[in-house]
Amino acid sequence: MxxxxxxxxxxxxxxxxxxxxxxxxxxxxxxxxxxxxxxxxxxxxxxxxxxxxxxxxxxxxxxxxxxLPIDRFDFPVSGLVSFKELAAKMRESPVTRVVSLEASLAGEEIASRLKVGPDEPIWKVVRTRTMDGEAIILDKDWFLQSCVPDLTKEICEDSIYQYLEKTMDIPISFAKKVITVEEATEEDSSLLDLTRHELIVVVRNYVHLEDAQLFQYTESRHRPDKFRFVDFARRQ
Amino acid sequence: MxxxxxxxxxxxxxxxxxxxxxxxxxxxxxxxxxxxxxxxxxxxxxxxxxxxxxxxxxxxxxxxxxxLPIDRFDFPVSGLVSFKELAAKMRESPVTRVVSLEASLAGEEIASRLKVGPDEPIWKVVRTRTMDGEAIILDKDWFLQSCVPDLTKEICEDSIYQYLEKTMDIPISFAKKVITVEEATEEDSSLLDLTRHELIVVVRNYVHLEDAQLFQYTESRHRPDKFRFVDFARRQ
DNA sequence: TAGTGGTCTAGACCACGGG
DNA sequence: CCGTGGTCTAGACCACTAA
Missing domain, CATH: 1.10.10.10 (Winged helix-like DNA-binding domain superfamily/Winged helix DNA-binding domain)
Structure with missing residues (x-):
């Protein structure tokens, strides 16, 4: 302002x-x-x-x-856009279901992704995203508890980003995103409405605060036929 | 400069x-x-x-x-980076094979993608990218002939971007990139070394000049298990 | 308090485009 | 020619950090 x-x-x-x-x-x-x-x-x-x-x-x-005459519909899928923001730009009404929300210790794999010790207290959130009656996205989030003291099911059903930025005033600064395609796991099959495809598009997001501290790791697992990523890039 | x-x-x-x-x-x-x-x-x-x-x-x-302590290895895959630039940062030695290079008219589909008439003269280039002995990327490029008069097999085997920017001094300005996952076509199967996967990661690139004119459309078709896209994004 | 980055000003000269 | 955006200057005040 x-x-x-x-x-x-x-x-x-x-x-x-x-x-x-x-x-x-x-x-x-x-x-x-x-x-x-x-x-x-x-x-x-x-x-x-x-x-x-x-x-x-x-x-x-x-x-x-x-x-510029660019379709603004499918557009700002680039950058640090959360599911809620993305869905707001679409015609369909999406549903978020919180599969689990738990406070625990990081453990081996997550500790290495968040670059902390395996005993670091973290939040783990698992959510599915449903559009037109089909569960097509599995979101798995891990946060450092030292940055986010409270987290409730209600917040997770809404937008975690909005809670962090608007309510908690936690300054998200930048993120590194890696997109790959991998074999679907049993968890994917059990929580998502997969069709015949045995592959899953995995978007890994490493989110940093303003002091460059890594504080969140997210895996967003998409059914391939519903996945779409749009990026706008300028030369230099 | x-x-x-x-x-x-x-x-x-x-x-x-x-x-x-x-x-x-x-x-x-x-x-x-x-x-x-x-x-x-x-x-x-x-x-x-x-x-x-x-x-x-x-x-x-x-x-x-x-x-910032960010791995610079897999990094600038984001933005307007061509295969040649990308490969230069990797350990393996990639090979580009020009499958076809022809001057023709746009036709229905390409005309709509490039937003020109179907009789517009264009270049069509098809190339495969091989790493470690496996053809894993199929690149299909369409250029407006009005922007690129000459194009040879030798240029296509090197880097078209480099030719356009360094030699021809054609100012590439920005691009819109759309990533989706689709069924592999017969062309994919015949030109690439596909494994059992019947899916292909398709990166569609719409490249514009400095006056915002759309002049190139590219389809980069990747074998899923070899595909990797990295993006760096700042909030605001 | 001193040093840092964030914002803003009121100028200046340049290269480019079109009449 | 004039108007445009691209670059640059030499200041200024602010908010923040750390000693």
């Missing part, structure tokens, strides 16, 4: 998402925006660069900034 | 990749860097922000900028 450049980013991102600003239309020039927001050109440019990085606009030297 | 902030980015990216700067070590402060490069702090900050966006460093208010 405070940042001027972030307000410019939000203002135009919203207008582009709502279709108020049509694809290929031209934004005001940087000088005009600086006047409109009573700020300097460099501040305007920070806002416009955010829009460009996130695929909203294209800046062309000597001409101006233009709205 | 001459950009000061880009030089700062390259200098430190290289030092971090080479291990000259160890993980968790502290970079000089922004004021010190401004002096060292005889430039202003805002310019230094642009370089540091590039490093942060690409996962090299973490900036902490009141403390400084620190090298």
């Amino acid at each position: 405070d940042n001027i450049y972030y307000k410019i980013y939000r203002d135009y991102a919203k207008q582009i998402q709502n279709g108020i600003l049509r694809p290929h239309s031209k934004l005001p020039s940087e000088n005009e925006l600086a006047e409109a927001y009573t700020t300097s050109r460099e501040t305007v440019r920070k806002g416009l660069n955010l829009l460009a990085q996130n695929g909203y606009i294209q800046k062309v030297k000597g001409k101006g900034s233009f709205v | 001459d950009n000061i902030y880009y030089k700062i980015y390259r200098d430190y990216a290289k030092q971090i990749q080479n291990g000259i700067l160890r993980p968790h070590s502290k970079l000089p402060s922004e004021n010190e860097l401004a002096e060292a490069y005889t430039t202003s702090r805002e310019t230094v900050r642009k370089g540091l922000n590039l490093l942060a966006q690409n996962g090299y460093i973490q900036k902490v208010k009141g403390k400084g900028s620190f090298v």
Whole structure:
């Protein structure tokens, strides 16, 4: 709310998402925006660069900034987007079921993934995601208890990210994501509505706080035919 | 090239990749860097922000900028990285085989993907990528001939991206990438060394020029057990 | 308190595009 | 030519960290 450049980013991102600003239309020039927001050109440019990085606009030297004609529907699946945020952009109504929620010690495998000792207290959450009556995603989350003291079934049924960021004010900073395809396990078969495919798309997410501390490891296991990952990337 | 902030980015990216700067070590402060490069702090900050966006460093208010302890091996698979660039970072020696290279008209499906008419002249390139003696990736590329006049088998065996950027000076700007898992086709089976899996990971890439014109469509079809996609993402 | 990064300003010069 | 975005400057104030 405070940042001027972030307000410019939000203002135009919203207008582009709502279709108020049509694809290929031209934004005001940087000088005009600086006047409109009573700020300097460099501040305007920070806002416009955010829009460009996130695929909203294209800046062309000597001409101006233009709205990109990209489908905003399937879009921000890239980056650090949680299931709840993703589902909000879709037509179907998804259901989250909490299979288990337990406080325990890390153990061998998770300890190595979270780079802590095997006796580190952690939360383990297992959830399934159902769309159109079919359980198609199995989400397994491990959190450091030292970062998240309380966790309830109600929070897990909603969005854990929202709880951490909005309610707890825990600053999530960055994440590394690894996508592979692996053999389905017995757990996958028992908790998901698998069709004939014996393969599962596994998205491993290593989530870090602002001080770069690794605090969460997530495995999101998707039925292959329902998996879709979209990414927007700029050169340099 | 001459950009000061880009030089700062390259200098430190290289030092971090080479291990000259160890993980968790502290970079000089922004004021010190401004002096060292005889430039202003805002310019230094642009370089540091590039490093942060690409996962090299973490900036902490009141403390400084620190090298992130992230495996740089499997890393820049994110973004607009071509097979050649990717392979250069791996131990194995990959082989590219050009299956076909032809000039033709777009036709129905490709015309809709490239958003041109079906009579638009295009290049179609089909290549297989072999590692450790197994053909594991099938790459199918379509280019607008209006953007790329000449294309030879030799160029396709090397890196098309390198040819476009370095030799032709065609400015690639951004790309949208969609990853899905689909049934293997007969073409997949005949050109790749598939194991029992009947599924193929399909990475569709829509590549745009600086004026936002869509000029290339690529389908990269991977054997599931050899597929791996890594992504680094920052919140906001 | 001193040093750090985060934001912002009010200029400047440049390269590019189109009339 | 003028307007555009790209780069850069030399300051400023703030919030945060650590001694």
